[in-house]
Amino acid sequence: MPTHRIDLSIAGLRLALETEAPPADLGVDERYGAFLADGDGEPDIRVVxxxxxxxxxxxxxxxxxxxxxxxxxxxxxxxTAVITYPSPDDAPRPPALLSIDAKWRNAVLTEKRSPGLWQSVITAGAAELLIRTRLVLHDSLVMHGAALQVGDAAVILTGHSGAGKSTQAMLWQEAVGARPLCDDRAAIRADAGRRLVYGTPWAGTAGIAVNACAPLAAIIVLEQHTENELTPLTAAEALPMLLARSFLPYWDAALVGAAMGAALNILQGVPVYRLRCLPEAAAAEMVCARLGLR
Amino acid sequence: MIRKDGFVVRDVGGSAVIVPTGARVLDLNGLVVLNDTGRLVWDALSAERSEDELVQCLTDRYDVSPDQARADVDELLQQFADLGIIQYAGQPI
Structure with missing residues (x-):
């Protein structure tokens, strides 16, 4: 019988873990520290x-x-998801099983505890799979990108690998005092007609994972160039870009349809720009001036 | 020929975007953007069609010569076949 309840709050969703193991044994504190929540609320997702x-x-x-x-x-x-993430010490680990109901509200995680540096797969993909799929059912998406807050609003910088996302994220912090929310995976949530961007625990190489959100002012697709140019994209241009950089629930056609609907709804309220730029502070300053970010 | 199942399509600003699902992700690693003509042919391929029938679809809808329509259909079918999103009669799914 589960004797512990561990709650996570990620992108405004509450995920409750019910487990017989103390939280420290699962490795949850270490992996999700900033995203732990008190255990009183009604969970959006319950995992036994x-x-x-x-x-x-x-x-x-x-x-x-x-x-x-x-x-x-x-x-x-x-x-049913069969999950075979490597363990922290690279030791072979048997697959874990995550059974999920059709509404992505209730799940059962079955896994075998291993000796050594064992961590539950809830810290290594299972929670992400649950959260990002459930978000789709809330007209929301998780996408590859760095989210940066400037004043009261935020932007997502995205682009192909090598487009300069990490460099620009640093320049934005130095040039315009941007506050990074995440450096790899940003959650875009529908909220009373507007879109909020949340930092998520799934950090990239810079390790940035802030449990905070801000209204999403724009999505910016980076390309390296010899000068700085900011060009708005049409919805027809932006949709394939947004979908290609989002985590889509490819296993389920109905969920993919919902994710595509969420992307279209995001594009109705959030402008998408192509930023062809040099790795210099002037690019960040130009974008903030154009978008009125202070 | 007929289109394979397992794809989801959404329209946006005069284009249509096709995303694969399930095992089709192995066939089409990415997504496809279609213009109006491509969408018309894709829709027609929800049932088994001959090339002549697809040419007829285009000439019925657009002010285009049969020769031009056939050239457009040939090009589209080649692209669809290269992408692995259609199948010909007798071809394994």
Whole structure:
């Protein structure tokens, strides 16, 4: 019987873990420290953690994500994820099983505790899978990008690998006093007709994971160039860009449809720009002046 | 030929975006943007169609010569085949 409840608050969603293990044993404090919440509220997602021998579904998975996890469809709209993340000490780890109901409200995580530097897969992908999928059902998305708050609003800097996202994020902090919310994965949430961007625990190489949000003023697609140019994109230009940089629930056509709807709704309220720029402070200053960010 | 199942389509500003789902992600690693003509042919391919039928779809909808419509259909079908999003009769799914 679960004796502990651990609550996480991520992108405004409350995820409650019910477990018989003390929180420190799961590695949750270390991984999600800034995102721990008190345990009184009604959870959006409830996860019962069980220790035991996971038994994977038979047959071929409906979707596999880079050998890290596979999804198996259930008969009633439910899903089972078989998760095989490496352990912190690179020791072989048996797969964990995450069974999720059709509404992504209730899940059961079955995993085997291993000796050594064991951490629950809730810290290594399972919580992210649950949160980002549930967000889609709230007209919201998680996308690749660095979120930076300038004054009362925020922007997301995104772009292909090597486009200068990390460099620009640093320059924005120095040039315009931007506050970084995250350096790799930003959650965009619908909130009473506007869009908020949240920092998430899933940090990139800079390790930035701030549990805070701000109204999203713009999404900026970076490209390296020999001068600084800011060009608005049409919705038709921006949608493929946004989808390509978002974490889509590819295993479920209905969820993909919902995610595409969320992306279209984001584009109705949030402008998207292409910023072709040099790695210099003037680019950040030019964008903030154009967008009225102070 | 007929389009494969497992794709989700949404319209935006005169274009349509196709995203694969499930096992189709292995066929199409990314997404496809279609113009009006591409969307028309994609919609028509929800059922088994011959090339002549697709040409007819275009000439019915647009003020275009049969030769031009056939050239457009040929080009689109080649692109769809290269992307792995359609299948020909007798071809494994």
């Amino acid at each position: 953690c069980r220790f035991g021998e996971p038994v994977a579904p038979e047959g071929k998975p409906d979707y596999t994500a880079e050998d890290i996890w596979s999804m198996y469809a259930g008969a009633d709209g439910s899903w």
